[in-house]
Amino acid sequence: MKIALAETDALKQACFAIRRAVFIEEQRIPEPEEWDDYDAIALHYLAEDAFGPAGTARVISRDDSAKIGRVAVLQRHRGTGLGAQIMRAVMADAKARGFARAELESQVYAIPFYGRLGFVAEGPEYDDGSGIMHRLMRADL
Template sequence: MRITEARTKAARAACFAVRRAVFIAEQNIPEVEEWDALDESCTHFLAEDDSGPLGCARLIAMGNTAKIGRVAVMAQARGAGLGRAIMLHVMAAARAAGFAQAMLEAQLYVIPFYEALGFVAEGPEYDDGSGILHRVMRRAL
């Protein structure tokens, strides 16, 4: 398993394929809600093995905060710790880049996953436009 920054067009396309499979196909998030202008300027991370892409995440710089988002793991790779490995990799990259904290917008059912990584939920539940309830979560880096 390799987790790397997706620096090439092909690597970013692999990240987008994971997001399409997980968010659009599985979770029925409207395509218009999944893609945004931030995809062009943020840092993408790709998890893959010899069989192909298995997971991804992106990092958006917001001052001294690293906003982590679009964390996704393909169905066949779930339950083996890949999501945790992706998050640890992204948080380490954010820490190395000098960010003081990380934040994310978690779907309600994955809040316990992020809590196990040290994130703390804050504020009310909200619909981010996808029809799925979320909460903001933060942690120091």
């Protein structure tokens, strides 16, 4: 599996296609909730295998924190450890870029997954507007 920064429009479009499949089609998040102005300035990461795109994540710079979001793995790759591979790659790149910490807004069911990667949940659960409950999580890099 190759995980790298999506530096071309074609690679970014592959990231967006994964997000469409996972968030809009599977989780039924309304399309206007998925796309935002941060897509134009975020770092987008793409995981690919020999057969094509498999997963994605993005990072938004927030002072000395890397806000990781839109972490998505296509259904056929779930349960393989790909999500953790993506997160480790993104966190390593964020650290190399000088970020001191990472933060994310985890869907509540995924809190244990991010906890195994060193993230600690903070504050109460909240609806981010998608109808899915989330919780803020942070980790030092």
